[in-house]
Amino acid sequence: xxxxxxxxxxxxxxxxxGNLFPNLSTIGIIAISILIFSAFTLISLNLSSFLKIWExxxxxxxxxxxxxxxxxxxxxxxxxxxLQGVEGVKYVSPFDAMAFLESKLGSQKNxxxxxxxxxxxxxxxxxxxxxYRNSVKIKEVVLQLKQFPQFExxxxxxxxVETFSALVHIVRLTQWILGGLFLVAIIFITSNILQxxxxxxxxxxxxxxxxxxxxxxxxxxxxxxGFIQGLLGxxxxxFFLYLLHKGLFLYIPxxxxxxxxxxxxFFLPQWTILWILIGGMVLGFLGSCVAFTRFLKYSE
Amino acid sequence: xxxxxxVYKTYPSQISAxxxxxxxxxxxxxxxxxxxxGSGKTTLLxxxxxxxxxxSGEVIVNGMNITEKGFNQVYSLRRTMGIVFQDFKLxxxxxxxxxxxxxxxxTGHSRKDAKEKVSEILSRVGLQEREKDSILTLSxxxxxxxxxxxxxxxxxxxxxxxxxxxxxxxQMTDDVMGIFTGLHLKGATVVFAxxxxxxxxxxxxxxxxxxxxxxxxxxxxxxxxxxx
Numbered sequence: 264x265x266x267x268x269x270x271x272x273x274x275x276x277x278x279x280x281g282n283l284f285p286n287l288s289t290i291g292i293i294a295i296s297i298l299i300f301s302a303f304t305l306i307s308l309n310l311s312s313f314l315k316i317w318e319x320x321x322x323x324x325x326x327x328x329x330x331x332x333x334x335x336x337x338x339x340x341x342x343x344x345x346l347q348g349v350e351g352v353k354y355v356s357p358f359d360a361m362a363f364l365e366s367k368l369g370s371q372k373n374x375x376x377x378x379x380x381x382x383x384x385x386x387x388x389x390x391x392x393x394x395y396r397n398s399v400k401i402k403e404v405v406l407q408l409k410q411f412p413q414f415e416x417x418x419x420x421x422x423x424v425e426t427f428s429a430l431v432h433i434v435r436l437t438q439w440i441l442g443g444l445f446l447v448a449i450i451f452i453t454s455n456i457l458q459x460x461x462x463x464x465x466x467x468x469x470x471x472x473x474x475x476x477x478x479x480x481x482x483x484x485x486x487x488x489g490f491i492q493g494l495l496g497x498x499x500x501x502f503f504l505y506l507l508h509k510g511l512f513l514y515i516p517x518x519x520x521x522x523x524x525x526x527x528x529f530f531l532p533q534w535t536i537l538w539i540l541i542g543g544m545v546l547g548f549l550g551s552c553v554a555f556t557r558f559l560k561y562s563e
Numbered sequence: 564x565x566x567x568x569x570v571y572k573t574y575p576s577q578i579s580a581x582x583x584x585x586x587x588x589x590x591x592x593x594x595x596x597x598x599x600x601g602s603g604k605t606t607l608l609x610x611x612x613x614x615x616x617x618x619s620g621e622v623i624v625n626g627m628n629i630t631e632k633g634f635n636q637v638y639s640l641r642r643t644m645g646i647v648f649q650d651f652k653l654x655x656x657x658x659x660x661x662x663x664x665x666x667x668x669x670t671g672h673s674r675k676d677a678k679e680k681v682s683e684i685l686s687r688v689g690l691q692e693r694e695k696d697s698i699l700t701l702s703x704x705x706x707x708x709x710x711x712x713x714x715x716x717x718x719x720x721x722x723x724x725x726x727x728x729x730x731x732x733x734q735m736t737d738d739v740m741g742i743f744t745g746l747h748l749k750g751a752t753v754v755f756a757x758x759x760x761x762x763x764x765x766x767x768x769x770x771x772x773x774x775x776x777x778x779x780x781x782x783x784x785x786x787x788x789x790x791x
Binding site: 266267270466467469470471472473474475476477478480481 | 612614635638639640641642646652653654665666668669670671673713716717
């Protein structure tokens with residue numbers, strides 16, 4: 264077994280050394296394809312994470328009709344708390360709303376001078392359970408709230424949630440469509456270039472057949488060559504993506520950087536990196552399988 | 564050792580390479596497969612070492628029925644035979660010993676054992692002095708001796724040779740024939756395809772004559788048998 268492994272490694276590196284340019288081209292093409300796919304994965308991952316942070320902050324604000332009696336408010340609070348998906352409810356009186364506005368305006372709070380708190384409607388700030396903090400489930404809570412006639416208007420940042428969810432969905436979809444296309448492209452390109460390197464070793468392979476080399480002895484070095492190309496291509500892609508990820512911040516204007524500080528921007532997690540590398544190896548392997556099958560079909 | 568019965572082989576271009584080919588070669592025999600170019604000698608040998616599959620008929624070599632064996636199943640058969648070609652089939656970018664080592668390496672021999680074997684086999688074909696020389700520096704006769712050395716590396720009981728003297732002058736041909744005769748005397752079965760009538764006359768062995776993919780030697784074979 265050890266002898267076989269040594270033989271495979273020796274032959275594989277001899278093959279790579281003997282066909283350096285085609286091998287470098289294959290590695291480069293695999294790296295570019297995986298880099299584009301990984302970039303979309305990274306964007307999608309960060310958008311998802313951003314969406315999650317945003318979803319965690321989602322709450323529903325239900326504005327009460329003017330003239331709703333305080334006695335009614337107590338009953339309504341109790342009923343709202345009992346609704347499915349509701350974690351907590353806070354009553355915001357017109358005075359609380361005015362205080363909130365003043366704190367938001369800061370030094371410009373004098374703009375509110377002369378405005379009576381009574382013009383602001385009282386409202387309920389409704390916190391949702393974790394499972395309900397998404398664009399689908401939130402609607403279920405809103406539908407329940409709409410059954411109470413005391414509510415004038417219900418707001419929950421619906422458009423934002425839906426637009427952002429759609430954006431994440433599109434990025435994910437693009438990622439997988441591109442992934443599929445690159446998968447086919449990598450297999451096609453790898454197999455074609457490997458076929459060239461296999462053809463350049465036609466004499467060797469013919470002699471191997473003649474002297475009774477087993478199929479494993481003939482094929483496995485070429486499969487390992489594909490594996491190594493995929494691994495190096497994947498590794499290079501991850502490396503360049505990391506450089507891009509780090510380098511991007513250097514070219515972002517300071518004003519945007521200050522805003523971005525509040526949003527955590529991640530690099531790919533270790534497991535994703537591992538899967539990308541494994542994916543690269545599998546693609547390289549499939550490419551070499553296709554190449555060898557085609558070579559044998561035309562040579563035997 | 565070899566049994567071929569009613570073998571037919573037609574190539575996709577509709578050229579009939581072998582037609583109703585039946586022959587039997589016993590262990591230890593030296594047999595010439597004689598015939599002009601295009602008579603089917605190469606196809607016959609290619610079927611014997613499993614590089615071609617017959618359209619019909621049965622082929623048994625070294626006890627293995629190879630009629631239905633796929634290309635990936637005949638490698639064990641090939642380890643029981645040595646194959647020599649007119650064009651040598653050597654790796655030109657390697658040395659004499661590397662060419663033989665290559666054959667040992669890809670059939671699972673360790674490098675240490677292989678090196679000892681290489682020296683031994685090169686002395687058998689008289690090339691021990693040229694072990695480290697590049698193939699490109701050898702004469703045609705020497706190249707053929709390297710090819711024979713490679714074919715002998717696993718001590719096969721059967722040697723298949725397809726026009727091995729086709730590219731050699733008279734002196735080199737005699738050298739190569741000397742090696743084949745020596746192997747035959749030591750008990751190896753030799754199947755030697757050639758179109759060289761002169762060669763066949765100088766080395767009296769059994770002859771299987773073929774022409775247009777058919778045997779045409781029934782009466783001649785009897786004569787040779789009587790002579791032997």
